[in-house]
Amino acid sequence: MNYKVQKIQRIWRRRGILGVLNFFYQNAASHIKNKISYQQWLEKNTLNQQHILIARQQIAQWQIQPKFSIIMPVYNVEAKWLTQAIESVRNQIYSNWELCIADDASTKSHIYDILTHYSQLDSRIKVVFRTENGHISAASNSALELATGDYIALLDHDDQLAINALFENAQLINRYPEADFIYSDEDKIDSKGKRFSPYFKPDWSPEYFYSCMYTCHLGVYRTSIVREIGGFRSEYNGSQDYDLVLRFIEKTKNIFHIPKILYHWRSIPASAASGSQAKPWAYTAGRKALESMLERSIYPGHVEETPNPGIYRVRRDIIGNPLVSIIIPSAGATVNTASGSLCLLENCIRSIQQLSSYRNFEIIVVDGYDIPEETLEKILALDVKLVRCAEPFNFSMRINRGAAKAKGEFLLLLNDDTEVITPDWLESMLELAQQKEIGAVGAKLLFPDGRLQHVGVMILEGNPCHAFYGFDNEQSGYFCSNIVNRNYLAVTAACLMMRQEVFQLLGGLDEAFPLNYNDVDLCLKAHQAGYRNVVTPYAQLIHYESASRQKGLKPGEWKQLNHKWKDYFEKLGTDPYYNPNLSLKAPNFELF
Structure with a gap:
């Protein structure tokens, strides 16, 4: 039986039809409130030219100028989304980057034309055209081979970076040169460019991470460690980034969170951002990645499915029979x-x-x-x-x-x-x-x-x-x-x-x-x-x-x-498990 139907039945048994109606009302009211709140938040938190000027002045004074290699596998994406993704990199406030693109043997002719154009337009854009389709992990590894930066950042071919994405990461690295893994907050963007559904994340929360790949976008990783662990693994296609990070965090404790929206995840039918039905195989791969982690762990166990796609329960074996x-x-x-x-x-x-x-x-x-x-x-x-x-x-x-x-x-x-x-x-x-x-x-x-x-x-x-x-x-x-x-x-x-x-x-x-x-x-x-x-x-x-x-x-x-x-x-400073963008009036993860 569908999980949502079971939930409604439980509410009905406990509180009757009025309880069910109240549940739906609360859900709808919360959804509308959150949509309005985020638009109000955006009005107060959008960068202006003065902010950008100050950022560039700060960059000139930094002791460390880290180089970012942005990894972008490409396959048959619409021209407008690909163009917008590339332009979001070229528009970055911080300029010490390279965009490493691997086309995974796309069959649509516009892909070659767009990628060739940009590689000739900007020397920081590197492109490799794969001769056979190997899927996302193989394409990501091909892009990784082009990388010469201190850090890699992952960008999907239809998403966009916020204009200050690399600036904020470089600023953090100047404060914490030991940083190996940096993640930020994110939101979604629709086909008309409207932003919605912000995800204001906690600081590093391992148990939450073993339940879902919450760090997601924007993920920035020290290149040497990515290479040390062997890059992406094709057997985890669909959740290859989850598998990458599960292995990555076994090599370092230097994990940092930037509580700012630095990534816009495109919500269109082909994207995972559009809902749990877009890429169902990804959730099977996510479970496999967690099972692989448990095989390496000193606390072995197994993974249980939950009614929510992409949400897992990691069960650790209890050691002995303690009192x-x-x-x-x-x-x-x-x-x-x-x-x-x-x-x-x-x-x-x-x-x-x-x-x-x-x-x-x-x-x-x-x-x-x-x-x-x-x-x-x-x-x-x-x-x-x-x-x-x-x-x-x-x-x-x-x-x-x-x-x-x-x-x-x-x-x-x-x-x-x-x-x-x-x-x-x-x-x-x-x-x-x-x-x-x-x-x-x-x-x-x-x-x-x-x-x-x-x-x-x-x-x-x-x-x-x-x-x-x-x-x-x-x-x-x-x-x-x-x-x-x-x-x-x-x-x-x-x-x-x-x-x-x-x-x-x-x-x-x-x-x-x-x-x-x-x-x-x-x-x-x-x-x-x-x-x-x-x-x-x-x-x-x-x-x-x-x-x-x-x-x-x-x-x-x-x-x-x-x-x-x-x-x-x-x-x-603030509670590490409650994002500073969220309201301090009540601990309900609301903006206002």
Whole structure:
């Protein structure tokens, strides 16, 4: 059954016909708003002659003048698109470039005429005419053979570079000469030249990259490394650039992102930019590229298809059968729900024990001698370890006390007001948390009515906030952010997994944050120490948020967090996983 039909059926079962209509309304309203917003954004962010003059003055002062070799394979493209693509290179503010074109034995006569004309017009344009059609990887390698630049940049034969594309890359290289891989933001351009559908990307996010080839255009790569890894591979045609980058990033950590629209991807029927049906074979090739990556990885596994073409789920094999210590601070509170009275702690433990497909775990409940006797008897009968803490409620202290008694190699911090709804939640988190580069792993948390409570925490101007808070779970989010593994600066301790050794190395939770921001503080410590934090949407729980304690901040908590992390916030500048072009008013990936 079609995935979209299944989605509509799920909404209908949960919220009826009005819910379905509201879903369609929200989608349509968001689409219209985004279209209008981007046109307004373009009016404010288009380069003028003054900007170009200043850029040229800066170029004259640079110590480094990197040479870019722009690789462009060509095959039977319409004359006007090919001409516009070439002219977008010739119009660059930065002039130290060469355009390396390989015609892949085109059968249309205008191709030879246009390429010959430009090669005679501009000495920086080099052309090779292949005698047989070898498809895109072979043609790209032929173009690569012509390259003499320090860096290569990839340009499709019907797309356009922004006028400042090479300037921005050269400017970054002057600031960071060690840069090996640079990617930028992009948008789409239609047959009439109208720009739309901007993609404002995060800084380097490996887990997101293993889910989709989000870096895409404009990609700029150090030539020596491209040659070292053997260029493009024909068996991955359609996703040859994905395969190239998957191998490239194994050779370097010097990856940089320019948060500017530097590439215009042509949206016409023959282009992948027009939709997922344009080049279906590309998605099969993308899966093969990821499978090849896993064969080379120290964390092997397999790739699963998702209902969204071009979106993948990389599953890593869990190493051994490690014990997971689930630490739950609780007072055994009871709440009223639509189904009647519910003891949160009992419900949480029951969901873990009845639903979890991974069975090597221990449950540690930390209380302040305030769990009702009746509840205490029930949970102790469920093979639960009890740790008692006489001090006034301090979430951080109680987690640390539980961690001290934990025998597991992995800790899972868990609120008692949660309920597991995906059986493989522990595996989904373990396969990430076991990787030595990863610090905290968070889950997708939902309100009982299916709205999003947590899919990641971003810190905007010192203010921690949940991405897409209150949105419908059926919304896939900004470029599928809500339905793939993705890096965030922080995750919530309502469900947070971390290796015990990392937790202890970071000093556990800071008990100076007794109620709020202790999780953000822990994640910032992890990020500062060089770990990356991840949210996986494949581990899902219902969160009866703050049902067991009062909501809201206590006086001074926000100020305390910002005082402690002031220097680090200044060093970061902005949240690396939230593009600075996007609105700071709410973390919903909108322009205004």
